[in-house]
Amino acid sequence: MDKEKKTNQSNSVGIVKTKNFTFDSLKLENGEKFGPVTLAYETYGVLNPEKTNAILIVHALTGDAHAAGVHEGKDNFGWWDNFIGPGKAFDTDKYFIICSNVFGGCKGSTGPSSINPKTGKAYALDFPLISINDIVNAQKHLIDHLGIEKLLSVVGGSMGGHQVLSWLANYSKRLRSAIPIATTIKHSPQQIAFNEVGRQSIMADANWKSGNYYEGSAPSKGLAVARMIGHITYMSDKSMAEKFGRTKKRMSEPFKFTADFEVEGYLRYRGDNFVKRFDANSYLYITKAMDNFDASFGKPLQEILRGIKTKVLIISFKSDWLYPAYQSKEIVKACKLAGVETTYCEIDSTYGHDAFLLEVQEESHLIRHFLKKVFYTYEVTGEYGA
């Protein structure tokens, strides 16, 4: 996702540390057992003595545990820093925020690039095929470890939204509320198609070598192209026109097919930067998990949701064509039919799918008030500041 954004440094959570939690074994959805599993995670704010103010934030495809603040000696503000901090939507003066890198990822949690203790080498394609439900089950181990019986909320956009729906479908009793943003019950053929082109691009790179590239050069070209495709789908026609227009860069290279247009340069830059921080095999595993995901296991979602007490806030964005509003409305419909207390808003934005990272004002307003209501209604007996 696009990390270009203004960060309000005055109400940052400040310097944060990534922690690790390791457990022996995870039962996968396909029946296999896998272990040990390490999850990298960060927390912001303080868990109250009753443990009723914990919010789990789940990240999108290429996100990580570093959602807010900076690491010691760096200025690497977290991917959702605009939303997390004192006085922000996820107010760290009131709530305890948890964010972990997904199982299968490459930013500190166990994934295909991790060392297999049995062989002393990276798992590569020996890593099992994982599902969104496996990712969520791993998170549940972390929440158990932190001693939290019931989360105030679980929140995430895009693939984060898949995880939110998985939590809702499997562990609604552990949730007071859920906020799926710019997401879907299951991928459409178009969404699968874009992911498949990304995967093919990686696998077509000669350096990929059936996933066994950890001792040599990584399939950087293939991964960069996958990322470029991704970026196109995260923006909108309008946001690209506004950002780049048809402006050309001044280049004096002799090669005929240089990046003439701003947009070309941008995509190349994004692609090249991405390969420095992301593992190609993780990209394959996680996109496959997204494509295979079906929150309702092939049944109508309302059957899964019927009778749950969790409150739901669903958010979509007008110009998002990768996860169009109609997909969020399908979640809304299921909630209606299941009698779940639900609020839905389609935010008027031109940013495309990236809007969930960028529409700070409107999105913050919805989240802040929704959380306040949930927290207030269920838990707080005394006066609760605005």
Add this chain to the structure above:
Amino acid sequence: MSTEHKDIQSDHQVILDLIKEQSTVLDLGCGPGDLLYLLIKDKKVHGQGIEIDDQAIYKCVAKGLNVFHGDIDSGLSEFGDKSFDYVVLNQSMQQILHVDKVLVDALRVGKKVIVGLPNFAYYKSRIQMFFRGKAPVAGALPYQWYETPNLHFLSITDFRDYCRLKKIHIERKICLGGKRKVPFLANLFAQVGIFLISK
């Protein structure tokens, strides 16, 4: 049962009095949620709104209301039969494209339906039409013809006749002229008509 408030809109007060405590209410075209908020606060109802305007949605969420962003025409059909004790269409019915379909659906989804409508046959409107030959701008219809959100123009009598035609039972009819109830010649002197109907 009646809870009186000084600063409440008179139509909201009437609807508040019609709705039983702790019932379930779906407010179609709930706007910024003032009525729903009142109902939840005073009558402990379980409320849900549907609203098309995003700025109004933000106000609803700030009030802690459950609300769906969308149009009434398509938003209603997804609910199951008798999902709510009351479905409210206050000052919104005249803005809906397919009124007939929505009313049928509202009577399916709600055990009872409350309709609040601006009376087109209000005497000031009649005077404007008759003596000045102009489209009326009066009472509960304060808009110029070129900026009105209203698609349908009907009177209290029109709606009563519609209910007879469609075999809809009118349980209560309260007509308001300003803040006061209009007991006689309502179609002439009332600006607003509020109907409690059921099938």
